[in-house]
Amino acid sequence: xxxxxxxxxxxxxxxxxxxxxxxxxxxxxxxxxxxxxxxxxxxxxxxxxxxxxxxxxxxxxxxxxxxxxxxxxxxxxxxxxxxxxxxxxxxxxxxxxxxxxxxxxxxxxxxxxxxxxxxxxxxxxxxxxxxxxxxxxxxxxxxxxxxxxxxxxxxxxxxxxxxxxxxxxxxxxxxxxxxxxxxxxxxxxxxxxxxxxxxxxxxxxxxxxxxxxxxxxxxxxxxxxxxxxxxxxxxxxxxxxxxxxxxxxxxxxxxxxxxxxxxxxxxxxxxxxxxxxxxx
Numbered sequence: 489x490x491x492x493x494x495x496x497x498x499x500x501x502x503x504x505x506x507x508x509x510x511x512x513x514x515x516x517x518x519x520x521x522x523x524x525x526x527x528x529x530x531x532x533x534x535x536x537x538x539x540x541x542x543x544x545x546x547x548x549x550x551x552x553x554x555x556x557x558x559x560x561x562x563x564x565x566x567x568x569x570x571x572x573x574x575x576x577x578x579x580x581x582x583x584x585x586x587x588x589x590x591x592x593x594x595x596x597x598x599x600x601x602x603x604x605x606x607x608x609x610x611x612x613x614x615x616x617x618x619x620x621x622x623x624x625x626x627x628x629x630x631x632x633x634x635x636x637x638x639x640x641x642x643x644x645x646x647x648x649x650x651x652x653x654x655x656x657x658x659x660x661x662x663x664x665x666x667x668x669x670x671x672x673x674x675x676x677x678x679x680x681x682x683x684x685x686x687x688x689x690x691x692x693x694x695x696x697x698x699x700x701x702x703x704x705x706x707x708x709x710x711x712x713x714x715x716x717x718x719x720x721x722x723x724x725x726x727x728x729x730x731x732x733x734x735x736x737x738x739x740x741x742x743x744x745x746x747x748x749x750x751x752x753x754x755x756x757x758x759x760x761x762x763x764x765x766x767x768x
Contacts, residue, residue, distance in 0.1 A: 518627035519581035519602075525569045525592065526585035527554060528751035529606055532619070533583065534560050535635060535753060536628040543577050556747045556755050571595040581625070608752075611675040612643070612760075615752050639754040643679060646764045650681040655767040657709035658685035658702065664726050666697045672752060680763035682709070699726050702735070708768050709740040713749065742766040 522537055523544045524530045530549035533542050534557045547568050548554055549561035567573045571592050574582060582603045584593050596603050604625065609615045616636055623632030657677065659667055667673035668684065668691030677684045685707050686697060712727075726732060748759050 519579075519625070521578060521580045522583065522626070523567065523574050523577055523579040523581070524549070524583045525567065525574065526583060526588050526606065528585055528753075529583035530561065531556050531751045531753055531755075532606075532622050533626075536623050536626050536631055539564075541626075543579055544574075552747070554746050554750050556751060556753075558747070571599075575599060575601070583622075608672070610670055610672050612672075612679060612756065615672070615754075615756055619753060635754040639757045642757040643760060646680065646760055649764070651767075654681050654683040655708040656685055656688070656705075657682045657711055657763075657767070658697065658705075658707050659711040659713060660697070660702070660727075661713050662727060664696045664698060664702075665694060666691060667694055668692050672756075673749070676749075676756065676759050677763060679760045680767065682763055682767055699729060699732060703731060707739065709742065709766065710736060711763065711766075712741065712743045713746060740766065740768045 520541045521543045522533060522541055524533050524542075525546050527546060527548035530545045533545065534549075542564055544565040544567045545561055547566050549564070550558055550566065552558040555561060565577075567577075569589065569592060574592075574596060579601065582596055582601055584603055584605045586605060586608055588605070593603055593605065606622070607618060609618050616639075619636060620629065620632055623629045659673055659677075666686040668686035668689075670692050671694065674684045674687055685702075685705050686695070689697065689701065689705065691697065742763070744759070744762055748755075748762065
């Protein structure tokens with residue numbers, strides 16, 4: 489009798505699994521109502537997702553200064569990264585980033601929405617791995633592999649033209665901010681045949697490099713993330729300093745648009761290409 493009841497119990501549970509689906513099956517199914525509330529997630533969706541599966545992109549996607557695919561984002565529904573907007577869209581997947589407002593992410597999760605927070609790669613190898621993870625999530629692995637193969641081809645072309653001696657360069661932002669060891673910037677510079685001054689000076693992650701240290705190091709090239717016509721501010725004082733201006737005039741200086749380096753993906757190959765072409 490006990491064995492018969494046990495069999496009936498498992499039969500009933502199997503029936504419920506067919507009707508409602510197991511949690512693993514629901515999580516692993518291909519999403520068809522995807523919402524992005526992060527700039528970099530916008531870029532990945534535009535590369536990998538079927539257009540009719542993209543329910544909404546963040547308003548950042550339309551900014552041509554920040555978004556690599558700003559023109560492709562036109563025509564999609566745009567959200568302003570608020571929980572009420574997202575909930576009204578009834579998504580089956582929301583993509584966020586590590587810098588997305590935590591209160592929004594937490595509220596969506598509490599409401600039962602599936603939210604995936606995309607991490608930040610620190611090497612080109614991690615770019616490939618994380619890109620594949622997103623592709624698998626969207627059921628777009630073949631498309632991802634084609635894009636990654638093109639990325640590899642471009643990187644190999646840069647490597648084949650690399651000079652014997654690496655140039656010494658530094659990426660420099662307002663407030664003297666720079667990127668050192670353990671950042672994607674550092675790995676991109678290495679692949680471009682450039683030694684990162686910040687790494688040589690022992691800076692890990694993102695940190696400050698004083699103007700005095702910069703001038704004393706005498707790099708071969710300055711890489712400026714963006715030169716803006718915005719009004720002067722305290723944060724930009726270093727970039728406006730006469731000594732910094734003289735350094736800019738004396739050595740190779742390159743300004744790269746933010747859309748190339750703000751996010752990551754197969755298009756990061758262009759960042760490597762631009763630096764390799766610019767190196768003295």
